[in-house]
Amino acid sequence: MAENSVLTSTTGRTSLADFSIFDSKVTEISKENLLIESTSYVEEEMPQIETRVILVQEAGKQEELIKALKDIKVGFVKMESVEEFEGLDSPEFENVFVVTDFQDSVFNDLYKADCRVIGPPIVLNCSQKGEPLPFSCRPLYCTSMVNLVLCFTGFRKKEELVRLVTLVHHMGGVIRKDFNSKVTHLVANCTQGEKFRVAVSLGTPIMKPEWIYKAWERRNEQDFCAAVDDFRNEFKVPPFQDCILSFLGFSDEEKTNMEEMTEMQGGKYLPLGDERCTHLVVEENIVKDLPFEPSKKLYVVKQEWFWGSIQMDARAGETMYLYEKANTPELKKSVSMLSLNTPNSNRKRRRLKETLAQLSRETDVSPFPPRKRPSAEHSLSIGSLLDISNTPESSINYGDTPKSCTKSSKNSTPVPSKQSARWQVAKELYQTESNYVNILATIIQLFQVPLEEEGQRGGRILAPEEIKTIFGSIPDIFDVHTKIKDDLEDLIVNWDESKSIGDIFLKYSKDLVKTYPPFVNFFEMSKETIIKCEKQKPRFHAFLKLYLLVTMMFSFGRFVIFSVRYQDVVE
Structure with missing residues (x-):
């Protein structure tokens, strides 16, 4: 009986489970039937609306449009006048009007009637991309400014602003008040105000109103985009607009050059002291005091402001570059890096040329810096600025044992107080190599990386x-x-008289043979490219000013000498 009871109980539970499943299936079927019935009811009550294109006047005569719609x-129909609109209006169709002229009376009538116009x-x-017609709550003529978000500043005439905003909407752009x-993109009618300053700080392109008008003129070009650099750059607000x-404090040659660049960058220039000037650019290392008391409206700025504005292609904020008089502590602490083209810099340039000439004449280039004169510790010369081996960032103390040699190592033999001649040669090679690597690192980090x-x-x-060249x-x-x-450093730290210095160079001989010929063969082309770009591209000229062109040429000069030596070694 017990077994039968268990069996009956088990069977009962199984039957109950099966029955509950059946009930759930019946419920689901009932819900599906109700859903189908309700859907059928909705379809009967709300018939599907079909999109229909109405080609207005000239649009109906364009075979290209008719083919694209097919x-x-x-589906499409043609309409010659607004009077025909009432006959075409039907609840069965969502009408989309195609109008060729967004300025005639027919467009205005359709716009007032809240019709969908493209x-x-x-x-x-849409035909080219195989996409459906887009929906827009505003008339949409083209997609030249799709995905662009514009903001306006400096416009006083409401009519002009309304016209520009309307054209942006017609081209698919979006407008933001703040x-x-x-x-x-910021569309600016002046170079002042909070919006302008924020745009400069964020690197947002600042455009002239003409950008929008010219983009509208090209509205019928199929693949045209207003944000393409080649087109957009023509209408960017230049750095010195309204300035x-x-x-x-500049030499006649440098002053003439800066005046020419001022005009190229949208500004004007006047003689010193003219009350109409907005900015006075000062060579702070030459000018100790101003010859007149500047007005409160006049910005007195250092030349870094001038070159920095050109480089970033926007007017830099003047606050960071205000000129300080010679007796102020701020000026005493500052050392300008742009004093290479001033009247007093001729002597410095001659000294630099003599140094480069001496380096090029030497058959054995010393890796050690020249001995300082007694007064050198208290003066800052152009040579100290350009000698990479003297910079605080240099990781090597030239003329000394490598830093790692002073550290004890379990695997290294202690450096004897009196080293052998071979060890001295290895040390000199290491110092030469360290100096050379630092020069290369300076060229890459100071110039190549920012340009890329x-x-x-x-x-x-x-x-x-151009960068590659x-x-x-x-x-x-x-x-x-x-x-x-x-490897040379490791050799010196773990010195053994039985080790060969030449093995290190043989180890990398294939790499040396592979890398040096292209550089030596194309070095003249590299220099010509620098000169050409410096003349033709004001921003590159400003970049070289800010990052010390002479440092680059000095490093390149030393680099070529080292390069020729290594190629001789490899050969």
């Missing part, structure tokens, strides 16, 4: 192919010699 399988480029674009990080500059950096204000200073195989050479330097 390609995307959209331009011919929209239809052609400037924020989502704004892609009238004068210059103080993405998202530069104002766009790229140089094209990628200028720097060539320098990064590869840097990598090889970094390895050689590390």
